[in-house]
Amino acid sequence: NAGVMQNPRHLVRRRGQEARLRCSPMKGHSHVYWYRQLPEEGLKFMVYLQKENIIDESGMPKERFSAEFPKEGPSILRIQQVVRGDSAAYFCASSPLGQGVYNEQFFGPGTRLTVL
Amino acid sequence: DAKTTQPPSMDCAEGRAANLPCNHSTISGNEYVYWYRQIHSQGPQYIIHGLKNNETNEMASLIITEDRKSSTLILPHATLRDTAVYYCIVRVDNAGNMLTFGGGTRLMVKP
Numbered sequence: 001n002a003g004v005m006q007n008p009r010h011l012v013r014r015r016g017q018e019a020r021l022r023c024s025p026m027k028g029h030s031h032v033y034w035y036r037q038l039p040e041e042g043l044k045f046m047v048y049l050q051k052e053n054i055i056d057e058s059g060m061p062k063e064r065f066s067a068e069f070p071k072e073g074p075s076i077l078r079i080q081q082v083v084r085g086d087s088a089a090y091f092c093a094s095s096p097l098g099q100g101v102y103n104e105q106f107f108g109p110g111t112r113l114t115v116l
Numbered sequence: 117d118a119k120t121t122q123p124p125s126m127d128c129a130e131g132r133a134a135n136l137p138c139n140h141s142t143i144s145g146n147e148y149v150y151w152y153r154q155i156h157s158q159g160p161q162y163i164i165h166g167l168k169n170n171e172t173n174e175m176a177s178l179i180i181t182e183d184r185k186s187s188t189l190i191l192p193h194a195t196l197r198d199t200a201v202y203y204c205i206v207r208v209d210n211a212g213n214m215l216t217f218g219g220g221t222r223l224m225v226k227p
Binding site: 004033035042043044045048056059089091093104105106107108109110 | 154157158159160161162165203214215216217218219220
């Protein structure tokens, strides 16, 4: 059973460009979470999605950031007009369906975004 | 979610037990204690979780005090590959509840 997959693993963008980060959850998982880790800091929650729905985006910056998890295909975290402060590691996690079920989150290897 | 307090760093000799403490004095009755670790530059890895009973799995043991205000993660025979940042997190065990990572404890296992 393949784990959570993220691509690309490393992404370099110039200021003002767009960054698209992809996350394929584990098979059978329908909950996806995105976290950001700035250099030398802990992970910060950004957004929680289920298929075709954003459930909690309380950690998302108000502008330039968006996320989706379509019915088919991976979850996408999109950053428009990137700035140097967006340079960070972005981690995706997935968990299985079910409220009240033990809800371990499985993390992907992360995408390291560098903004020049 | 309740706030946790962990020492910023600890050392442990290879082959010895590593005991990582965590204080969570404001934990609620329905909040679980979770432990994750992050080996350098990798995604966090689940270790163990518990509510009020002590738990053990192939990776570690979790000891929770009777009043649930603190817990200890025990790695019984630490190896160099256990060098990582260890995060203690308390949260309701409910689908959709995000993980709130604090500063964690940076464990350095030394030969």
